Amino acid sequence: MGIERYQTKKNIKSVTHPFFGKGEVLGERWNGQELLVHFRIGITVWIPVSRLSIDRKREIRTPVVKRPPRIGDYGKRKILEAFKLGIVPHRSVLDFTYGREEEVEKINNALLRAGKNGGGCMIVEGEYGAGKTHFLDYIYLCALNAGFAVSKASLDPFDVTPYKPRRVYRELTSSFLYRNGKEKGFRDFVSEVIKSDILKDNRFFCPFEDMNTVDEGLWDWIEGEPNPRWWLSKSKKTRRLPLLPSFSTSADNYCYILSSLGWASRKLGKKGLVVLIDEAETLFHLWWKTVAVEKGINLLRGLALTALNRLPDNIEGKIFKDEVIDATVEDLGEIRVIHRGIRSCMTPYIYRKPSGIFLVLAFTPTVASIYRDDILELLERGVGFISLKRLPKSAYDEMFYRLVDIYRASFLKISMTEKKTEELKRILLPFSERGIRTFLKATIDALDIIRHYSDVDLQRLLD
Numbered sequence: 001m002g003i004e005r006y007q008t009k010k011n012i013k014s015v016t017h018p019f020f021g022k023g024e025v026l027g028e029r030w031n032g033q034e035l036l037v038h039f040r041i042g043i044t045v046w047i048p049v050s051r052l053s054i055d056r057k058r059e060i061r062t063p064v065v066k067r068p069p070r071i072g073d074y075g076k077r078k079i080l081e082a083f084k085l086g087i088v089p090h091r092s093v094l095d096f097t098y099g100r101e102e103e104v105e106k107i108n109n110a111l112l113r114a115g116k117n118g119g120g121c122m123i124v125e126g127e128y129g130a131g132k133t134h135f136l137d138y139i140y141l142c143a144l145n146a147g148f149a150v151s152k153a154s155l156d157p158f159d160v161t162p163y164k165p166r167r168v169y170r171e172l173t174s175s176f177l178y179r180n181g182k183e184k185g186f187r188d189f190v191s192e193v194i195k196s197d198i199l200k201d202n203r204f205f206c207p208f209e210d211m212n213t214v215d216e217g218l219w220d221w222i223e224g225e226p227n228p229r230w231w232l233s234k235s236k237k238t239r240r241l242p243l244l245p246s247f248s249t250s251a252d253n254y255c256y257i258l259s260s261l262g263w264a265s266r267k268l269g270k271k272g273l274v275v276l277i278d279e280a281e282t283l284f285h286l287w288w289k290t291v292a293v294e295k296g297i298n299l300l301r302g303l304a305l306t307a308l309n310r311l312p313d314n315i316e317g318k319i320f321k322d323e324v325i326d327a328t329v330e331d332l333g334e335i336r337v338i339h340r341g342i343r344s345c346m347t348p349y350i351y352r353k354p355s356g357i358f359l360v361l362a363f364t365p366t367v368a369s370i371y372r373d374d375i376l377e378l379l380e381r382g383v384g385f386i387s388l389k390r391l392p393k394s395a396y397d398e399m400f401y402r403l404v405d406i407y408r409a410s411f412l413k414i415s416m417t418e419k420k421t422e423e424l425k426r427i428l429l430p431f432s433e434r435g436i437r438t439f440l441k442a443t444i445d446a447l448d449i450i451r452h453y454s455d456v457d458l459q460r461l462l463d
Contacts, residue, residue: 015052076410083403083444086437093137096402099395100135103386107139110384111146111358115271118354119262121307124362126388129435132362135388136276139360143274148358149178149189149265152276162280162296166246169254170224172275178265187219193264202351204257207241224254242345248295249327251302252339256347259306262356272356275303281364294325298338300361305335306349307359313350315339396432400425400443407447414451423458424450 012025015037023039035052038044079096082089088096097104107122114120126132136152143150153160153171160167176186190208199205204222221227224244244253262273280300305311317332319339328341339346404421408414416424424446431442449456 012054015054017047017052073409076406079406080410080444083440086441088134088137088440090137090141093134094141096399097134097138098399098402099391100131100138100388103135103388104138106386107142111139111143111148111271111274114274114358115146115148118266118272118356119307119309119358120384121304121359122361122384122386124360124386124388125365126362128364129437130388130390131436132364132388133278134436135386136278136360136362139274140276143358144177144179144183147179147271148274149176149261149270149272150274150276151176152278154278155280162299163248163292164246165248165251165254165299166224166244168277168299169244169257172258173223176261178270186223189261189265190222192268193261196264196268198264198267199260202260203242203347204244204253205260245340245345247340248292249338249340251295251299252337252347252349253345254299255302255306255349256351258303259349259355259357260351263352263354264356266354266356272358274358274360275307276360276362277303278362279364280361295327295338302337302349303357303359304361305337306355307357309350309354310335311337311349313353314348315346319343319346391432391436393429393432396429396439397425399439400428403440403443404447407444411451414447415454416447416450420450420458427458 012028012035014022014024015035016022017037017039020037020039020041020043023037025035026038026044027036028034029036029046032049034046034048036044036046037052079089079092082092110120110122124132124135126135133154140150140152151172152175153168155162155168160171162168173186176189177183178189180188180192190205193199193205194208197209200209208218208222217227218241221241221244226246227244242253244250258273258275265271265273277300302311311332315330317330319328319330321327321341322329325338327338328346329336330339337349401421404416408416428439428443428446432439450458
C-alpha cells in the first residue's frame with residue numbers, strides 16, 4: 001500500500017528528528033506548525049516543526065559567466081601594473097634598462113674575468129632611487145644567462161643583518177638559482193653535488209653521502225633554517241652534524257659553505273656562483289654598537305676576501321682572543337678575520353681555491369665611510385667599482401617612448417596623437433629629477449588619466 005502524500009505550502013520534502021532520524025514529509029496542519037512525517041524506521045507521526053531540522057533542497061542555478069574580451073597584450077599589462085609601483089618586473093629587467101651602457105660593459109667584463117679566474121668582487125654605489133636594486137637584478141639575469149649559479153640577499157637592520165651571518169646565508173640559499181636545461185634551486189644543486197661525489201671530504205656536505213633519502217629536517221639544516229641541537233642529536237645519522245649557529249662570529253662557517261658551492265659549481269661545468277648583496281649600507285645603522293659593526297664588517301670583508309681568493313684554504317695564522325671585540329681572531333699578517341671561539345668548530349673561509357664566487361655589494365653612500373676603509377681597500381684601484389650616476393635626459397626620452405608603446409599595446413582604445421605624446425613628454429620630464437621610480441609612476445598615471453578622460457588639459461594633468 002502506498003503512502004498518501006499531501007501538498008505542503010512550504011515545499012518541505014525531508015526533515016531530520018534527533019531521535020527518529022530522517023523522514024519524508026507527507027503533509028502539514030495548523031498553518032504549517034506541525035508536519036506529518038514518515039520516518040525511515042517505519043513510523044508515520046505528526047510532529048511540531050520546532051522539533052525538526054528541515055532539509056531544504058533548492059535548485060541552485062549556476063550563473064553563466066562570460067569570458068571578458070581580451071584587451072591588448074596581457075603580458076604588457078602585467079608590466080604596467082609593476083610600473084605603477086615604481087618597479088620593473090624581474091623578468092623584464094634586461095629589456096628595460098636604459099642609459100647604463102658603460103656600467104653594463106663593466107659588469108659583463110667582470111663576469112668574464114670571474115668565470116676565467118674563479119672569483120672576483122664588485123662594489124656598486126648609488127644614491128637612493130639611482131636604480132641599484134634594478135641593476136643587481138640585471139646582473140642576476142646576465143649571470144644566469146652566462147652560465148653562473150646566482151644567489152641574492154637584501155639586508156635590513158633587524159632580520160637579515162650583516163652581524164648575523166646565518167640569516168644572510170639563509171637568504172642566499174632560498175634565492176639560489178641555476179640552469180641545467182631548466183631553472184633549478186638550491187636543493188637540486190646540492191643533490192647534483194652529492195651524486196657527483198666532489199664534496200665527499202667537506203664537513204658540511206659529506207653527511208649527505210650516506211643517506212639514500214634526505215628528510216626535511218636535514219634540508220632545513222643545510223639551508224640555514226633554525227634547527228635545535230636536540231633534533232641533530234635524535235638519530236645516529238644527524239648526531240655528528242656540525243651545528244650551523246646564529247652567532248655573529250660564525251662568518252667563517254658560512255663563507256666556507258658558500259665557497260664550497262662556488263667551487264663545486266665550476267666542477268659541474270658552471271662558471272661559478274654570483275652572490276649579490278643589496279642594501280649593504282644597513283651596516284651603518286649599527287654604528288652605536290661598535291662590536292656589532294666590527295662583526296658585520298667581518299662578514300662582508302670575509303666574503304670579499306673569499307671571492308678574491310686572498311685567504312688560505314686552511315687555518316694557518318695565529319689564533320688569539322681579541323678582548324676589544326670579544327671574539328677569536330686569526331692573524332694573517334695584513335688581514336685579520338674572526339672565527340668561532342671553539343677550535344673544533346672553526347673552518348677556513350675558503351674550502352678550495354679558486355672559490356668560484358663573484359661577489360657584488362650594493363651600497364648607498366652615507367656619512368660613515370666604513371665600507372670604503374675596510375672593503376674598498378681590498379680591491380685594486382680603479383677596478384671593481386661602479387658608481388651609478390643620474391641617468392641622462394636621452395635615457396628618459398627613450399624610456400618614455402617605450403612606456404607609451406607598451407601602454408598602446410595594452411590598451412588599444414587609447415588615443416595618443418604624436419602631438420599629444422610630445423606634449424606629455426614635455427610635462428613629465430621634470431619628474432625625472434625625482435628619480436626613475438617617480439618618473440615611471442607619473443608616466444603610467446598620466447596615461448591612465450588620458451585613457452579615461454581623453455579631453456583632459458595635459459598642462460594641469462599632474463598638478
